[in-house]
Amino acid sequence: MSKTEVVLGIDIGGTNTKLGFVDREGNCLVAATMPTEALTEVGPSKEVELFLQRLYSTADGMFAKISDTCVMKGIGMGVPNGNYYKGTVEMPPNLNWNEIVPLASILEKHYGVPAALTNDANAAALGEMKFGVAKGMRNFLVVTLGTGLGSGFVVNGDIMYGADGFAGELGHVTVNPEGRMCGCGKVGCLETYVSATGIRRTVYKLLADHTEDSEMRRISFDDLTGEMITEAALRGDKIAIEAFDYTSKLLGLKLADTVAITSPEAIILFGGLTRAGAHLLKPTHKYMEQYMMPIFKDKVKLLVSGLTGANTAVLGASALIWNELDKRPQL
Structure with missing residues (x-):
């Protein structure tokens, strides 16, 4: 029996980061929320390092629940000040990162699957086109x-x-x-x-x-x-x-x-x-x-918006990477 293809959708907000594994039909099979910033004040470089540690731990725990029946094909992210071309988060105004972070390439190397990012509004637009009122x-x-x-x-x-x-x-x-x-x-x-x-x-x-x-x-x-x-x-x-x-x-x-x-x-x-x-x-x-x-x-x-429920931002982020996979099958 073949496994269900899913992608990891990530929405990074100023306070919380939402994650979910989403199939091609827009069903969010498992979801979670974690704090974006460290609970204690640290420097920008350390802040990114701690964020990635929390992200990996949260995502791995989520995927463990569905790994018997699902295979991860990619990662899509909606992020503040996201540069789609470079896959970078650049000086986000509401985060204590204060640097250019090559987040897409970091996650690609860690998980061995394609990753793409854009700002949260672009992700929402892709979500509407794939799963919401903008279909067609x-x-x-x-x-x-x-x-x-x-x-x-x-x-x-x-x-x-x-x-x-x-x-x-x-x-x-x-x-x-x-x-x-x-x-x-x-x-x-x-x-x-x-x-x-x-x-x-x-x-x-x-x-x-x-x-x-x-x-x-x-x-x-x-x-x-x-x-x-x-x-x-x-x-x-x-x-x-x-x-x-x-x-x-x-x-x-x-x-x-x-x-x-x-x-x-x-x-x-x-x-x-x-x-x-x-x-x-x-x-x-x-x-x-x-x-x-x-x-x-x-x-x-x-x-x-035709996207409803708690995971709308995650759906938008997942739509980004599904769109990339459809446009570029070689990924």
Whole structure:
């Protein structure tokens, strides 16, 4: 009896790293989560070494559960500041690595199977194309709304990487050159307004400008989360609803600009803020159409991710390596 082919999907986040073994149909057979950073402060080089030790231990323990019936064919990773061309993680802003880490080649040597990496938004786009609502689409955009704003552009069926591997940074287009400071070092980036972090800043600006009551007045800035704002909006909190409207206006504006450049079939929103449902989707669609160049009006679908459950990021990472294996059978 032949063994089931699986790949290891890895999503490296600023706090936790998620892993899962996924078959060709997108079934996650076994999954786990581990801390990305060491629990005690160490230097960047030691941080990477300790991360790899935890990764190997976790992955090996997971595979032991399915090794009798499965064979590992490759490793796909969604990582911050991932360079697809070089297989490197380069100066990730939310990790204490502070160096260029050739992560793909390290894992290839350790496990003896092909490995590939890209940023988490590109991985999400590949996941949508292989397992989600973008099945059959060849031109679309995925926007991830988490702590920051990521984006993955699919053009003619392939991820758009650009000359250096870092193309498609929608989160760092400028919406206000005299606006909010961004973690990337620029001022007024879209991410500083449209993300879980950005909407927190918007809420506190609105609380300062208005006197009406809001359940969020009793929460400190450090304690407030995007999930709390979403829940408040769903309960009818006017400040939360206005914050989502302002967020949607800026997102719709920049999506309209993006459509003029890429003419996608659909734009797919992914991440925690989409739980606000109509409070995010309805005004975003309204503003996108309002700012849209006439030739593109009413042509572009605005959708929510079709990947559900706890392992969505792992599915995206696994889709990357399945895509590589399909494109290059010699691997």
